[in-house]
Amino acid sequence: MAESKEPGESEDQAEDQEPDESEDAGQTESVDLSRFYTSALKPFYDSMRIQNAWINKMLADSAAMRMGPVLPRIVVDSPLIRMTAYTDNIRRQMADLTGFNDMVRKALEPLAAAYRPPQWHSVFASLDDVINRLYPENLRDVTPDLDDLEELLVEEGIPLMWVPGPQTARALLDAPDAAARRRILGRRWKGIVNDCEAVLEEVTHLDVQDARGFALDVVRALRAGHTSAAQALAANLLDSLLQRHFDHAARVQLTKNDFKTTGVKFKFEDYKFKVACTFAPVWYAHARYFPKNGDPIPRTFGRHPSAHGVSRTQYSRINAVYALMLVTSVVKFFDTELP
Known part of the structure; x- marks a missing residue:
């Protein structure tokens, strides 16, 4: 007896439900998707949205900052400082995301400490590293x-x-x-x-x-x-x-x-x-x-x-x-x- 399909199911979708029985099934490398998803990533994306806005602002001002000692006015209660509360939780969840959290932590510590001009160079170096690790070349x-x-x-x-x-x-x-x-x-x-x-x-x-x-x-x-x-x-x-x-x-x-x-x-x-x-x-x-x-x-x-x-x-x-x-x-x- 022919196997029934769900109402409205296309032929190609019905075939997609069958296990792969081709001759070379299992002979090629595959990706285990389970290591790529989790239900606990919202803090990461929330912090990334905050961090992204500040990266764009800081990169836009980077040339001026590197050329002189004058820094823009810093608001103490900035999103970057508040973002530090996320890092421990993110590190546990995203330990394999190519060092993202360590880079963020390194970028934040100098800012939260004293905003001393000599620290800006290392901050920007860390931010550049974050960008390079997160985005492919066309988006960096x-x-x-x-x-x-x-x-x-x-x-x-x-x-x-x-x-x-x-x-x-x-x-x-x-x-x-x-x-x-x-x-x-x-x-x-x-x-x-x-x-x-x-x-x-x-x-x-x-x-x-x-x-x-x-x-x-x-x-x-x-x-x-x-x-x-x-x-x-x-x-x-x-x-x-x-x-x-x-x-x-x-x-x-x-x-x-x-x-x-x-x-x-x-x-x-x-x-x-x-x-x-x-x-x-x-x-x-x-x-x-x-x-x-x-x-x-x-x-x-x-x-x-x-x-x-x-x-x-x-x-x-x-x-x-x-x-x-x-x-x-x-x-x-x-x-x-x-x-």
């Missing part, structure tokens, strides 16, 4: 506000980890709305394709070399004007990456997007920073789409409509660029995180 000079970053990643599904380049990333963060950001991606598509190619060329892990090669095929297809082929390959490559390197529970955790029916969004603060930033756009791209239920084909890129809603509405050069950015981010994530 941008140092986006966490709320702005979360809006683009979760609300609009725009990949920002490793690609696009810093100038385009800054333009996207400064744009007034989603429509303006989509126009930016449309106008700068050639530069974004170059950015993706540069990141992919740096991928070295043996277990993502095939994926890297297919992602570079997407680059070549876009440049040759084969936008539909590029989008189709990128969408299927995304699915293959998740199937190969995450177990079933992790895939469900990261791709179950029922926002249209439940109003539940990707829980950004449940994950560690790199995971949240990389996979929030993956979650967005997996919005439910059931053609047999009469769902309209979305205009923005989606994994399911790319497979089941092939049309001029879904397939476009700008969506192919979205898809390439997405698979580039995911390939680079696995390149940095696989054992």
Whole structure:
């Protein structure tokens, strides 16, 4: 007897529920997602929002501070000082976040002690180290506000980890709305394709070399004007990456997007920073789409409509660029995180 499916469940979603029984199942390296998420990260993100605002302010003033002894007026009850209360709790929760908490502590201690001018140099050195450890290269000079970053990643599904380049990333963060950001991606598509190619060329892990090669095929297809082929390959490559390197529970955790029916969004603060930033756009791209239920084909890129809603509405050069950015981010994530 055929196995029944949930009402409205697409064929591809039903297949996703089955265990991987392919010949090479279990032969490739995988990532244990459990070490990347926790329910106790809110203090970290709260403190990061405070710290981010002060980093931007301090970096903006850094040249003047380093060149002279005159310091800006310091408010004793500043967010930076109050932030020290978070550090012990954060250190326990985020011990593996590449030394973030120690860097914050080192940055705060001189400020809280006496604000003596000779200490500013070490403070800025520590802040630079924090930025380098938190953000990939394309975001280090941008140092986006966490709320702005979360809006683009979760609300609009725009990949920002490793690609696009810093100038385009800054333009996207400064744009007034989603429509303006989509126009930016449309106008700068050639530069974004170059950015993706540069990141992919740096991928070295043996277990993502095939994926890297297919992602570079997407680059070549876009440049040759084969936008539909590029989008189709990128969408299927995304699915293959998740199937190969995450177990079933992790895939469900990261791709179950029922926002249209439940109003539940990707829980950004449940994950560690790199995971949240990389996979929030993956979650967005997996919005439910059931053609047999009469769902309209979305205009923005989606994994399911790319497979089941092939049309001029879904397939476009700008969506192919979205898809390439997405698979580039995911390939680079696995390149940095696989054992």
